[in-house]
Amino acid sequence: MKSEDKLILRALAGETLPTPPAWMMRQAGRYLPEYKATRAEAGDFLSLCYNPDLATEVTLQPIRRFGFDAAILFADILLVPQALGAKLWFATGEGPRLSTIQNMDDFGKLGPADDIHETLSPIYQTVRNLRESLPAETALIGFAGAPWTVATYMIAGRGTPDQGPAHALMASDVATFDALMDRITEATILYLSAQIEAGAEVVKLFDSWAGSLKGDAFAKYALAPAKRIISALKARHPNIPVIAFPREAGDNYIGFAKATGADCVALDNSVSAEWAAENVQVDGCVQGNLAPHHMVSGGQALVDETRRIVDTFRKGPYIFNLGHGITPDGDPKNVELMLKTIRA
Ligand code: CP3
Numbered sequence: 001m002k003s004e005d006k007l008i009l010r011a012l013a014g015e016t017l018p019t020p021p022a023w024m025m026r027q028a029g030r031y032l033p034e035y036k037a038t039r040a041e042a043g044d045f046l047s048l049c050y051n052p053d054l055a056t057e058v059t060l061q062p063i064r065r066f067g068f069d070a071a072i073l074f075a076d077i078l079l080v081p082q083a084l085g086a087k088l089w090f091a092t093g094e095g096p097r098l099s100t101i102q103n104m105d106d107f108g109k110l111g112p113a114d115d116i117h118e119t120l121s122p123i124y125q126t127v128r129n130l131r132e133s134l135p136a137e138t139a140l141i142g143f144a145g146a147p148w149t150v151a152t153y154m155i156a157g158r159g160t161p162d163q164g165p166a167h168a169l170m171a172s173d174v175a176t177f178d179a180l181m182d183r184i185t186e187a188t189i190l191y192l193s194a195q196i197e198a199g200a201e202v203v204k205l206f207d208s209w210a211g212s213l214k215g216d217a218f219a220k221y222a223l224a225p226a227k228r229i230i231s232a233l234k235a236r237h238p239n240i241p242v243i244a245f246p247r248e249a250g251d252n253y254i255g256f257a258k259a260t261g262a263d264c265v266a267l268d269n270s271v272s273a274e275w276a277a278e279n280v281q282v283d284g285c286v287q288g289n290l291a292p293h294h295m296v297s298g299g300q301a302l303v304d305e306t307r308r309i310v311d312t313f314r315k316g317p318y319i320f321n322l323g324h325g326i327t328p329d330g331d332p333k334n335v336e337l338m339l340k341t342i343r344a
Contacts, residue, residue, distance in 0.1 A: 077145030211248025269323025
């Protein structure tokens with residue numbers, strides 16, 4: 001099957017389909033026993049990301065089990081900071097840790113954007129493997145973190161509830177903050193271009209912490225970098241569709257696709273489907289937005305909510321997804337029930 005005939009590519013091109021294509025954020029992950037087994041074989045999370053054979057295997061696991069319409073490359077948004085020279089490790093049970101960027105001296109220790117490929121070449125090999133092994137109808141999604149979200153981790157050295165350290169650096173030393181945003185933006189363009197050259201058919205930009213940017217800061221640090229990345233990618237690869245996920249953007253979802261050139265806006269579950277159909281889907285394809293807790297609780301509430309969301313977005317181009325990643329306590333049986341409901 002040609003790329004453009006795959007269901008997700010058709011939705012991204014603006015087609016309204018009778019049954020929406022579906023995939024799930026974090027579809028390869030700890031809720032699957034086969035993932036835990038492969039991760040144990042790899043030893044730790046980063047070794048899994050950098051092992052093309054094992055990363056290919058975990059990417060394929062949810063496709064074999066559930067038959068999603070797309071596979072997402074198995075990797076992490078924090079590999080880009082590592083490739084720029086930041087130290088990165090995952091403290092078991094605590095999430096990511098990185099060396100911090102607090103001033104121009106720290107920034108000066110980072111490498112140039114062009115140097116990232118040496119570290120990231122195993123990821124491109126995973127992409128090539130996947131294009132060879134995925135079923136003909138399954139689209140391959142590549143991804144990167146958006147500059148603001150990646151910067152929040154690089155500045156704080158960890159995940160933070162309110163992105164306080166990044167907001168503080170923006171206020172106290174905007175030169176360092178802007179230099180860091182620029183470096184991440186350049187690296188992201190090169191990283192996503194290399195994924196596309198290796199065979200990614202769609203790319204997604206994860207701005208998980210976009211919701212903490214307000215007013216002018218949203219325009220400057222969420223919209224502008226997304227626009228710069230998307231125009232650079234489309235200049236090199238005119239047909240590549242881009243999904244943007246400015247998570248918890250609220251009213252800032254309105255006009256996001258037009259302002260950035262994204263082909264699809266992914267919605268989190270803090271906005272209602274009705275509101276999003278009226279205010280966001282009017283501009284093109286949307287993706288979302290079932291609350292991930294339904295993958296834990298299941299039952300009739302899962303069926304009702306899935307039907308309601310599918311019905312609400314049925315009149316325009318649409319891709320089914322959760323509003324954020326499935327959690328490790330999600331039940332694979334509920335994923336099956338969700339897919340059965342979408343495809344009924
Ligand atoms: O969606 C997929 O299946 C593709 C792979 C993928 C991972 N991370 C694998 C992963 C993707 C697209 C990501 C993106 C990512 N990584 C984001 C943006 C999306 C979001 O969730 O908001 C962010 C913020 C990160 C950074 C990150 N990576 C954190 C904060 C954590 C720890 C949290 C946790 O769940 O433990 C990770 C680790 C991580 N990335 C895991 C997986 C499967 C769990 C690691 C493990 O196996 O222990």
